[in-house]
Amino acid sequence: xxxxxxxxxxxxxxxxxxxxxxxxxxxxxxxxxxxxxxxxxxxxxxxxxxxxxxxxxxxxxxxxxxxxxxxxxxxxxxxxxxxxxxxxxxxxxxxxxxxxxxxxxxxxxxxx
Amino acid sequence: xxxxxxxxxxxxxxxxxxxxxxxxxxxxxxxxxxxxxxxxxxxxxxxxxxxxxxxxxxxxxxxxxxxxxxxxxxxxxxxxxxxxxxxxxxxxxxxxxxxxxxxxxxxxxxxxxx
Numbered sequence: 657x658x659x660x661x662x663x664x665x666x667x668x669x670x671x672x673x674x675x676x677x678x679x680x681x682x683x684x685x686x687x688x689x690x691x692x693x694x695x696x697x698x699x700x701x702x703x704x705x706x707x708x709x710x711x712x713x714x715x716x717x718x719x720x721x722x723x724x725x726x727x728x729x730x731x732x733x734x735x736x737x738x739x740x741x742x743x744x745x746x747x748x749x750x751x752x753x754x755x756x757x758x759x760x761x762x763x764x765x766x767x768x
Numbered sequence: 769x770x771x772x773x774x775x776x777x778x779x780x781x782x783x784x785x786x787x788x789x790x791x792x793x794x795x796x797x798x799x800x801x802x803x804x805x806x807x808x809x810x811x812x813x814x815x816x817x818x819x820x821x822x823x824x825x826x827x828x829x830x831x832x833x834x835x836x837x838x839x840x841x842x843x844x845x846x847x848x849x850x851x852x853x854x855x856x857x858x859x860x861x862x863x864x865x866x867x868x869x870x871x872x873x874x875x876x877x878x879x880x881x882x
Contacts, residue, residue, distance in 0.1 A: 665808070688868050699772075699858055699873035700811070707868040746810055752867045754799055754818070755826070758810035 660749050662759035670767045675734040677762050679721075679747030682728065689730040690748040690756065691721055700746065706730060717741070742766045771795050772874035774859050780880045787846040789877050791859030793839075798864035800842040801871065802826075802834060804855040811858065817842055818864060849881045 663678040681687055688707055692700040704715025711723045717740075721732045730747060747759040771794030781787050791800060799818055803811040803826075813826030815834040823834050831853060833845045846853055859874040 662810075690870075692873075697876075699875050700860075701873070702870050705868060705870065750867050754862065754864060754867055754869070755801075755813060755816065756811075756871060757827075758812070760808055760810045 660747050660757055660759040662745075662747050662762050664762055665760065666763050666765070668765045668767060669737045671739060672736050675719075675732075675737045675741060675764065677732040677745050677747075677764070679730045679732065679759060680728050681730065681747075681749045683749065683751065688750045689721075689723060690750070691715065691719070691730075691732050692746045692748060692758075693717075694744045694746065694761075696743070703732070703745075737764075737766050739766050739768065772859060772861055772872060774857075774874040774877050776877060777875065778878045780882065781849055782882050783850055784848050787849050787879065787881075789844045789857055789859075789879070791842045791844070791874060793842075793861050795861060795872075796839060797861040797872075798839075799862045799869075799871075800836065801860040801862075802832070802842065802844045803858045803860065804828065804853075805858060805876075806855050814844065814857075849879075851881050853879065854881045855879060 661680045690705045691703040694700045704713045706723045714720045719734045744763045748756040773792045775790045801816040802814040812828045817823045817836040835843045857877045860871040862869040862871045
């Protein structure tokens, strides 16, 4: 069975500060990994995904994530937070079955 | 934006009544999914479809049924709604070419069961 753990249900950062959201997966084989963002009262949209092509993945809105097999992690970062980054972020994993398993989510608030 | 609509967007119903939620896509994608979103649980897969009349259960399928008679429509039915089914329901679609295909999500339906 596979699962995803997101460390920290809430993260608060100052505008301009680093955003770091943690995601760890459990899987016997390297999975496919995704980060989605959900703005208030909206559906989810894809930020980026790891498909084994490159371990450092760049996404939209200045976000990137690094796949580390030795740490079974896929943490999401953004060097400088903007007020518009306030949202809920979900890590998800898939394994050759066309289905996604989501983490519980991390809510990001950005302080002016 | 992917052409996905969900109806209704909001619904309040009473315990024991049947409820049907509709997901409609204009992308001709093969795979369609129903998720529910609850605080602290992220999104959990209820049912999914990999083609017309081809459906399978997800991790939280009890109390739900689905049907897909056309490529563009995927219906989720709560046969007898319970308060535990109060949630936000999201439909998603994907091309289904590979397991790395992006899933695109609809705007959601907020269901309240009193």
